[in-house]
Amino acid sequence: xxxxxxxxxxxxxxxxxxxxxxxxxxxxxxxxxxxxxxxxxxxxxxxxxxxxxxxxxxxxxxxxxxxxxxxxxxxxxxxxxxxxxxxxxxxxxxxxxxxxxxxxxxxxxxxxxxxxxxxxxxxxxxxxxxxxxxxxxxxxxxxxxxxxxxxxxxxxxxxxxxxxxxxxxxxxxxxxxxxxxxxxxxxxxxxxxxxxxxxxxxxxxxxxxxxxxxxxxxxxxxxx
Numbered sequence: 001x002x003x004x005x006x007x008x009x010x011x012x013x014x015x016x017x018x019x020x021x022x023x024x025x026x027x028x029x030x031x032x033x034x035x036x037x038x039x040x041x042x043x044x045x046x047x048x049x050x051x052x053x054x055x056x057x058x059x060x061x062x063x064x065x066x067x068x069x070x071x072x073x074x075x076x077x078x079x080x081x082x083x084x085x086x087x088x089x090x091x092x093x094x095x096x097x098x099x100x101x102x103x104x105x106x107x108x109x110x111x112x113x114x115x116x117x118x119x120x121x122x123x124x125x126x127x128x129x130x131x132x133x134x135x136x137x138x139x140x141x142x143x144x145x146x147x148x149x150x151x152x153x154x155x156x157x158x159x160x161x162x163x164x165x166x167x168x169x170x171x172x173x174x175x176x177x178x179x180x181x182x183x184x185x186x187x188x189x190x191x192x193x194x195x196x197x198x199x200x201x202x203x204x205x206x207x208x209x210x211x212x213x214x215x216x217x218x219x220x221x222x223x224x
């Protein structure tokens with residue numbers, strides 16, 4: 001994102017000023033020598049290039065300042081928030097995505113992927129999605145239960161699994177169609193195994209998750 005590039009550019013400029021003006025005036029310069037100073041600069045540039053994204057995505061739940069402005073977020077393929085390890089894994093691959101120049105490998109990967117994934121996303125099992133704004137928000141549940149559908153035993157589900165279902169249902173309208181159907185299938189498969197049933201095909205997967213959410217909430221298992 002442009003905002004991220006600007007922040008990184010400012011950081012690089014500050015690094016250059018530090019190397020040329022601040023470090024030579026300290027005892028550290030004589031101790032390090034030119035080779036160590038060059039190695040320090042290379043490590044610092046790597047941290048600015050890849051560490052910047054890994055750090056912010058880890059502490060800001062999949063967002064950098066640029067992603068926040070653009071209202072996009074990195075999440076796991078199944079809708080869960082990414083971990084610090086996921087963020088590091090996807091961003092270490094930026095080195096490969098940038099080859100041979102101007103993100104050529106990354107661009108090719110995105111163009112060949114229905115979910116617009118670069119190599120880092122494949123390795124970390126992540127995907128970038130658009131956030132749903134308040135003005136564009138649709139009702140949380142798209143179908144209303146009339147009590148005639150199947151009843152599931154949700155006692156084996158955990159609060160984390162409920163949060164996963166809820167996060168998907170809240171975010172689904174902002175997802176591209178392939179990402180949405182893929183996530184619905186993966187989450188449904190996981191939850192269906194817990195409640196002892198099978199479900200396949202869209203929109204049955206989403207309807208199943210809606211019913212599971214409603215029945216879990218009404219069962220008394222959930223504690224806020």
